[in-house]
């Protein structure tokens with residue numbers, strides 16, 4: 534089946550945060566929303582069909598996760614990531630961010646140090662700080678147009694007694710797909726200093742050719758035993774509103790600690806529609822994800838060419854994964870507040886300011902290209918006109 538990602542759908546009025554709460558979050562409604570990380574594409578028909586089928590049964594009582602839920606996760610990871618996940622290793626979370634927070638609660642104490650790698654997905658910072666843990670920055674470094682890890686600095690922080698590291702793999706917002714050698718080096722340091730690795734792999738199925746996602750825990754049983762992996766179908770299949778993620782922990786003691794926190798919070802039940810969607814997505818989603826990545830790849834090529842030809846002062850860090858693009862806007866020469874206002878009020882585009890992602894985000898904006906090519910084209914025309922208004926003379 535061929536999926537049509539060009540077909541527009543009106544999202545306004547569908548109780549979605551991206552369109553319906555954009556004014557509350559960004560301060561303006563009159564813009565093209567390219568911020569929060571969901572896509573403007575329809576959730577795939579095979580997922581919608583499974584949901585509709587369940588709706589025909591008119592009782593929405595407490596759910597239980599069937600074996601098919603677990604098997605779909607095992608088979609998806611075997612097929613797509615060559616990762617053999619044990620049935621017992623899989624537990625649940627109502628989202629990846631809740632899972633990261635539960636991991637912080639389960640494995641660390643107030644006052645403990647936890648490493649993050651900014652610029653990075655900002656809820657990692659609050660997951661550390663809101664629970665009274667100490668936030669350490671192992672800053673990523675831009676090398677040849679790619680955000681890379683700084684292992685010397687990581688070793689300093691790990692050896693100083695950090696208890697945990699939270700990584701985004703692939704990386705949001707930089708789009709780096711961590712290589713086997715990068716992950717091995719990171720794991721080597723973390724094993725040496727007993728730093729627990731929390732690997733947020735929510736973007737693992739959104740990888741562009743020729744890159745390949747490697748699950749951190751797939752590197753070796755020893756690494757798996759010190760790793761908590763979080764995955765979800767939510768980004769790839771556009772079903773974030775169904776609040777369903779999986780947490781994979783091979784070590785029995787670590788797993789027990791995690792599930793205890795979840796039980797204490799009484800959030801392990803999940804939602805029946807989320808369970809059904811996850812199973813349907815991981816069972817029937819191979820073709821969809823390939824076609825999605827081909828479409829997003831074309832959007833990316835279009836964006837790159839457009840910037841090169843018409844907006845020289847904005848440069849993109851070409852992502853190896855994700856529909857999120859890290860735009861270097863330093864060429865606009867605007868202080869942070871003015872940069873944000875320029876995108877909102879002059880270009881009328883709702884992007885995430887880079888500073889939200891911590892140190893290293895200064896002068897950057899994050900653009901969500903999970904939209905139709907027509908929307909992306911319109912957005913770039915608006916940006917080009919706004920840059921012209923600044924008098925930077927970028928038009929060729």
Ligand SMILES: Cc1ncc(COP(=O)(O)O)c(C=O)c1O
Nearest residue numbers: 570628629630631654701705735
């Ligand atoms: C790296 C990363 N982790 C987690 C999430 C959100 O996860 P959830 O909605 O399952 O809490 C996002 C969403 O943008 C993300 O980029």
